[in-house]
Amino acid sequence: SLVLVKKGADEIPGLTDDNKPRRLGPKRASNIRKLFGLEKKDDVRQFVVRRQIGDKKQTKAPKIQRLITPQLLQRKRYFKALTRKRMEAGKEMKAEYQKRVAEYRQQQ
Numbered sequence: 001s002l003v004l005v006k007k008g009a010d011e012i013p014g015l016t017d018d019n020k021p022r023r024l025g026p027k028r029a030s031n032i033r034k035l036f037g038l039e040k041k042d043d044v045r046q047f048v049v050r051r052q053i054g055d056k057k058q059t060k061a062p063k064i065q066r067l068i069t070p071q072l073l074q075r076k077r078y079f080k081a082l083t084r085k086r087m088e089a090g091k092e093m094k095a096e097y098q099k100r101v102a103e104y105r106q107q108q
Contacts, residue, residue: 025049027062 004016011017026032029044036047044067050059 024051024062027065029064029066029068032064 007016025048026035032038032044032047032049033040033042038044038047044064048061048064050061052058053060
């Protein structure tokens with residue numbers, strides 16, 4: 001790729017005389033928020049940059065990454081509950097083991 005290091009006195013035709021807009025917008029939710037100055041409560045899906053396909057009627061938009069959805073929050077709650085359940089089961093197993101060891105020591 002070509003990178004301009006220093007701009008000369010006059011313009012280079014076709015290179016520095018015109019500004020082309022970016023073809024694609026941001027894909028990540030936080031970058032879309034930053035671009036449009038949105039708050040956390042605003043819906044990012046309404047502001048995604050869409051581009052026209054062929055006959056100006058159809059549009060395409062990127063799949064937004066790092067989008068917080070109800071399903072993601074549900075999954076997060078489920079995994080936390082699973083971890084908590086395993087910890088409680090481990091505590092119960094440890095208590096049971098300590099009890100059995102104490103019984104065994106008393107028998108000897």
